[in-house]
Amino acid sequence: MSQLNPKFVYFDLDDTLLDHKKAEQAGLLDVHQHFDMFNGVSEDNLLDTYHHINKGLWEEYGRGEIDRHELHRRRFQETFRELGLDESMYDKAGKVYMNYYRNHWEWIEGAKEAYDKVAGKYEVGIITNGFAETQRLKIDQFNFKDSARHIVISEDVGVMKPDPKIFDHSTELAGVNREDILYVGDSFTSDVVGGSKASWKVAWFTKTPIEQGYKLADLIFDDFEQLLKALDV
CATH class of the missing domain: 1.10.150.240 (Putative phosphatase; domain 2)
Incomplete structure (x- = not known):
């Protein structure tokens, strides 16, 4: 049984999967x-x-x-x-x-292998802040449409993470209960605070965690093997 046991996994894009x-x-x-x-x-x-x-x-x-x-x-x-x-x-x-x-766009070390393995077991999506045209170029270049069921870009929604509207919208798209969504991201403010306020589970990718992060994140990791282990992939 997975330590986190989600039904849907959303990933942040920049500095989580791709090295912005x-x-x-x-x-x-x-x-x-x-x-x-x-x-x-x-x-x-x-x-x-x-x-x-x-x-x-x-x-x-x-x-x-x-x-x-x-x-x-x-x-x-x-x-x-x-x-x-x-x-x-x-x-x-x-x-x-x-x-x-x-x-110069490229994957974060270990991210591609981890993403592919997670996408092979769970339904996955992407949520990203940024300008739509630039983020779509990344999504096309790295073929995320082949695996991501939903791709949410802040400029399309009209708000940026951690605004609750982007998490509410993404919850509706996923079609599962809030507590069954896991969000994997690197930003404490945008991803950890935003995801936890949305009542999602959060996996925080960081090498420099802060004390408050231990209270809000369900998993803190700095190597994608730790994420895979927690998801039993």
């Missing part, structure tokens, strides 16, 4: 190499400045204070302003970044 952080960093390093304007600006300075600004903008976007177009514009415009570079280059830089970012 690694792809983002590699894409930014490619941007650094692409433009001469970065001469005199270190790679680390670009990465640190962009990450700080982008994180704040995604928080604003999640609260509904800005739209996707403003996020796209400001993340490079404000990065360049902070670095003393030409702000008007934000649009070119943004397009170049997205092209490079897509070249």
Whole structure:
């Protein structure tokens, strides 16, 4: 008998199944190499400045204070302003970044094998924050439609995790009781808090758990073999 015993398993996408952080960093390093304007600006300075600004903008976007177009514009415009570079280059830089970012998508170590095994035993789905067009490209590239019964993208629903609406919508799609759904994700706020508030079971993928996570998550793991063992797969 599975330790968790779900009837439906939802997976988060970025930094749970696919290595978004690694792809983002590699894409930014490619941007650094692409433009001469970065001469005199270190790679680390670009990465640190962009990450700080982008994180704040995604928080604003999640609260509904800005739209996707403003996020796209400001993340490079404000990065360049902070670095003393030409702000008007934000649009070119943004397009170049997205092209490079897509070249670096890959599975988290152990995630593909685990996902395939879980999908072979349970009905599975995907729930992801992010822009629909980008997330659909990932879903198509990694053939998730072949195995995922339901794919839920925050922009399509109109709210981001941990908003209860996205979990309510996903519960209806799964067609099982809330307590019979397991959510596998890496973000404490979006996935652990969101999933537990929805009365789902939660498996938290993290190498740096915090005390509150032990109270909310049904499983905390940093190796997908631990998830497979808990699911008796």
